[in-house]
Amino acid sequence: MIEVKNVSVKYKNIYGIKNASFKAQDGEIVGLIGADGAGKSSLLHAISGVISFEGEILYNNEPYHSPKEAEKFKKYIGLMPQGLGLVLYDFMSIKEHFDFFRDIRGIKKDIEYENRLLNMAGLEKFQNRLAGNLSGGMRQKLSLILTLLHRPKLLILDEPTTGVDPVSRLELWDIVNEMREQDNITALISTAYMQEAEKMDRVMLFDEGEIIASGKADELIKTAEPYTYSGELKYENCVSFNKRTYSLNKLDLPKAKPDLESLFFVNALQKKKELINIELKKEKENSSNEVVMKAEKLTKVFGNFVADDKIDMELRRGEILGLLGANGAGKTTFIKMLLGLYPIDGGKLTLLDKEIKSYKDRLELKSKIGYVSQRFALYDDMTVRENMNYFASMHKIPLLEANKKIKEYAKLLGFENYMDKFPKELPLGINQRFSIAVAILHDPVVLFLDEPTSGVDTIARSQFWKLVKELKEKMNMAILITTHYMSEAEYCDRVVLLKAGKKISDNTVENLHKKFPDAKNFEEIFIRLIK
Amino acid sequence: MKEFLTIIMKELMLFLRNVGLVIFVIYSFTLDIYTAGEGIKVTPQNVSIGYVDKTNSGLTTKILSHFHMPEFKPPKPYLNEKAMKKAIFNKEIMVGLSFDKKFEKTKQINVLIDATTASQAQITIIYLQNILLKFAKVDMPVRIKSHILFNQNANSKWFMSLSEMMSVIMMLGLILTAIVFVKEKERGTWDIMLLMPVDSKIIIFAKVISQIIILMVGTIVSVGVVLFLVFNVPMNGSFWLFILLTFLFMLSVSGIALFIAAISNSVMEVSQYTVLIMMPLLFLSGAWTPINSMLPIFQKMTIFSPLRYYIDGCESIFFRGSSFMDIWPDFVGVFVIGVVLFAYGFRKLGKLF
Numbered sequence: 001m002i003e004v005k006n007v008s009v010k011y012k013n014i015y016g017i018k019n020a021s022f023k024a025q026d027g028e029i030v031g032l033i034g035a036d037g038a039g040k041s042s043l044l045h046a047i048s049g050v051i052s053f054e055g056e057i058l059y060n061n062e063p064y065h066s067p068k069e070a071e072k073f074k075k076y077i078g079l080m081p082q083g084l085g086l087v088l089y090d091f092m093s094i095k096e097h098f099d100f101f102r103d104i105r106g107i108k109k110d111i112e113y114e115n116r117l118l119n120m121a122g123l124e125k126f127q128n129r130l131a132g133n134l135s136g137g138m139r140q141k142l143s144l145i146l147t148l149l150h151r152p153k154l155l156i157l158d159e160p161t162t163g164v165d166p167v168s169r170l171e172l173w174d175i176v177n178e179m180r181e182q183d184n185i186t187a188l189i190s191t192a193y194m195q196e197a198e199k200m201d202r203v204m205l206f207d208e209g210e211i212i213a214s215g216k217a218d219e220l221i222k223t224a225e226p227y228t229y230s231g232e233l234k235y236e237n238c239v240s241f242n243k244r245t246y247s248l249n250k251l252d253l254p255k256a257k258p259d260l261e262s263l264f265f266v267n268a269l270q271k272k273k274e275l276i277n278i279e280l281k282k283e284k285e286n287s288s289n290e291v292v293m294k295a296e297k298l299t300k301v302f303g304n305f306v307a308d309d310k311i312d313m314e315l316r317r318g319e320i321l322g323l324l325g326a327n328g329a330g331k332t333t334f335i336k337m338l339l340g341l342y343p344i345d346g347g348k349l350t351l352l353d354k355e356i357k358s359y360k361d362r363l364e365l366k367s368k369i370g371y372v373s374q375r376f377a378l379y380d381d382m383t384v385r386e387n388m389n390y391f392a393s394m395h396k397i398p399l400l401e402a403n404k405k406i407k408e409y410a411k412l413l414g415f416e417n418y419m420d421k422f423p424k425e426l427p428l429g430i431n432q433r434f435s436i437a438v439a440i441l442h443d444p445v446v447l448f449l450d451e452p453t454s455g456v457d458t459i460a461r462s463q464f465w466k467l468v469k470e471l472k473e474k475m476n477m478a479i480l481i482t483t484h485y486m487s488e489a490e491y492c493d494r495v496v497l498l499k500a501g502k503k504i505s506d507n508t509v510e511n512l513h514k515k516f517p518d519a520k521n522f523e524e525i526f527i528r529l530i531k
Numbered sequence: 532m533k534e535f536l537t538i539i540m541k542e543l544m545l546f547l548r549n550v551g552l553v554i555f556v557i558y559s560f561t562l563d564i565y566t567a568g569e570g571i572k573v574t575p576q577n578v579s580i581g582y583v584d585k586t587n588s589g590l591t592t593k594i595l596s597h598f599h600m601p602e603f604k605p606p607k608p609y610l611n612e613k614a615m616k617k618a619i620f621n622k623e624i625m626v627g628l629s630f631d632k633k634f635e636k637t638k639q640i641n642v643l644i645d646a647t648t649a650s651q652a653q654i655t656i657i658y659l660q661n662i663l664l665k666f667a668k669v670d671m672p673v674r675i676k677s678h679i680l681f682n683q684n685a686n687s688k689w690f691m692s693l694s695e696m697m698s699v700i701m702m703l704g705l706i707l708t709a710i711v712f713v714k715e716k717e718r719g720t721w722d723i724m725l726l727m728p729v730d731s732k733i734i735i736f737a738k739v740i741s742q743i744i745i746l747m748v749g750t751i752v753s754v755g756v757v758l759f760l761v762f763n764v765p766m767n768g769s770f771w772l773f774i775l776l777t778f779l780f781m782l783s784v785s786g787i788a789l790f791i792a793a794i795s796n797s798v799m800e801v802s803q804y805t806v807l808i809m810m811p812l813l814f815l816s817g818a819w820t821p822i823n824s825m826l827p828i829f830q831k832m833t834i835f836s837p838l839r840y841y842i843d844g845c846e847s848i849f850f851r852g853s854s855f856m857d858i859w860p861d862f863v864g865v866f867v868i869g870v871v872l873f874a875y876g877f878r879k880l881g882k883l884f
Binding site for chain 1 (some may be wrong): 705722
């Protein structure tokens with residue numbers, strides 16, 4: 001049994017997590033749900049005894065207050081840190097990993113147990129394969145069984161499923177469940193996927209370094225019921241997202257069934273957080289849905305490895321296309337070909353009916369696309385204004401026009417008060433909108449968004465999707481978005497699904513729902529498509 | 532052209548905002564060169580001497596009185612050779628002189644030298660021989676009358692500070708130029724840079740030029756403050772000729788830097804490759820050892836070191852007052868190597884665009 005009492009973790013002057021308290025019984029799976037920087041990792045690391053903290057933690061009623069005191073409990077604790085297979089060494093085989101982890105832990109070889117672990121992970125056939133040659137899902141499964149090698153009683157997993165394909169994700173859960181049933185271990189698991197809450201006995205919701213709610217998932221959801229209404233509408237002191245509207249005051253609207261995400265919206269309303277309403281001006285009457293970008297049999301080969309195999313894709317004006325797939329499915333390579341960053345090894349790419357062939361064509365291509373990279377990488381040492389001026393100048397936008405546009409976007413997207421701040425000082429949500437403003441400064445035909453929502457909190461994510469919709473509707477832009485949150489496919493018009501470099505599905509969201517009428521959510525649809 | 536200037540301005544601004552890097556560059560161009568000029572000595576200085584005197588003659592005292600400051604510390608007497616050997620072993624003294632009983636007859640001095648400080652030991656022996664020569668009163672058929680040209684006092688500060696400045700220019704040229712590219716890789720802005728609808732040639736050139744501007748300013752400050760003001764280094768030739776040669780040299784250094792930028796993914800790797808590449812170039816440049824005293828094979832290899840031509844050219848301009856016509860081979864050397872290296876580095880990095 002683990003009990004956490006008023007634990008806080010401080011980084012310089014900022015609290016990573018403040019006054020967290022909870023208990024977990026033997027054989028219980030407790031989930032920690034929240035965005036990046038919400039405090040999940042800080043708390044998990046404090047419990048694992050790898051960082052110093054304030055407060056008290058009791059393991060089976062024996063207390064510890066610092067990493068030093070936690071030392072004697074470490075043999076009962078198994079921590080798997082965040083990141084795909086970060087504990088693995090690329091040039092060591094699975095077998096060598098077992099030998100190595102056994103030796104550094106100082107435990108005796110237990111062939112029966114080790115075979116059981118390998119069996120659970122489905123890795124028994126690949127024991128001589130180097131870790132560097134395993135797929136993302138296999139690496140994560142290997143990391144997990146290596147964490148289990150010393151038979152910990154308390155398993156601490158920090159975002160074990162982020163970036164893992166849906167099938168491997170299920171397999172990871174199977175391993176955890178089996179260990180719980182047979183060995184009665186306690187597991188603390190953090191995740192950014194709300195859908196995984198149903199697999200946990202209890203969940204804790206994290207927001208900005210605080211636990212805002214904890215309990216059984218379905219009970220928690222019930223607490224949001226009084227504030228959840230169906231339909232989306234714009235009204236004072238309300239937030240609406242994904243066919244629901246949340247309000248603390250009574251509204252004359254039919255009620256809707258809330259989900260875990262609803263709790264974050266209700267929390268934001270209760271804390272009176274400022275939520276901006278994004279509304280763009282309708283530029284010109286343009287409702288054509290012509291094809292702006294067309295990929296025919298695009299292929300990319302690295303040595304013997306075919307990263308993308310004859311992929312066809314069409315991108316139309318006023319359409320949000322979701323490009324989905326797990327890590328290593330070929331998403332990034334495909335997007336880099338579309339962006340003109342990689343030369344094309346086979347197939348044809350056309351933009352506005354013009355084939356992209358030479359270096360000059362690619363320069364032309366670059367001037368007509370907007371791109372928001374993962375983590376919104378812009379220049380950290382330049383202020384928001386300087387960044388925007390720099391991009392405007394590079395895109396040859398005349399100075400006066402650029403100034404006008406920068407002012408306009410800053411106002412519309414709500415970051416005009418942050419113009420002289422550095423990107424790092426901005427809240428994630430504002431940083432995201434500013435990155436989008438930079439990407440659309442030169443009126444691109446196509447906007448690429450590369451995993452724009454990973455790690456972003458629920459509220460910022462909802463505002464992001466509203467902005468994307470505005471861009472589509474008001475500016476009639478063609479938008480290509482990649483994501484590994486399968487649930488976000490819901491907000492796209494059409495989705496293309498990649499698996500191991502091949503396109504396995506290209507359909508509208510509506511059609512997919514019709515095709516699998518009994519599927520509970522999109523995640524299920526994808527698992528079936530992949531199988 | 533507008534994009535070209537925009538990139539240069541951006542890089543200069545980012546440089547100035549990187550306080551740590553600015554301090555490092557200022558330090559390298561001032562204090563580091565000052566320390567090298569003051570600290571590295573080729574003449575004996577403060578050499579500690581010990582002696583064992585068993586003669587009781589006035590001659591030994593006379594000889595010993597010639598070892599004086601600042602070259603030598605006052606000689607220390609020891610009771611016997613054993614004690615003196617021990618003192619050398621313990622690094623208390625560097626040179627030990629032993630005058631035994633038969634000295635008056637044999638005129639033989641036994642000298643013990645700690646050769647772990649090889650160059651100082653060598654020079655000390657030459658000093659010692661010169662001193663003894665005065666006592667020997669040999670009627671030499673030849674008399675040496677030496678005239679030291681260009682650096683009349685054989686001032687090592689002039690030579691060392693100039694050499695160090697050239698090494699600093701090379702080191703910073705490699706690091707700064709490579710870092711402007713690698714930082715984009717490290718910060719995740721590389722793709723954004725590639726996505727600018729601007730020709731890659733313009734991007735690479737602008738970035739390189741921005742760093743050359745920083746280096747040029749640093750060089751001028753360094754020459755003005757450290758060389759001229761502090762060390763009074765003479766400038767016998769044309770200052771502008773020196774600036775032109777420096778610019779050409781920076782281009783060839785940038786070429787190597789582009790190559791380093793192409794193969795490294797982090798600032799850490801840049802510094803590793805820089806050390807790896809800089810060391811042989813320094814050794815084969817004549818900065819530390821005259822080229823004529825190297826092994827024949829190394830002498831041939833110096834042909835490929837741009838630093839060799841740069842050092843030769845600069846020393847000629849500063850001390851000999853050479854004009855362009857005298858040192859045009861150095862210009863050709865720096866220029867040709869510069870073009871080749873830059874073209875290679877440019878192609879290597881350009882492939883990543």
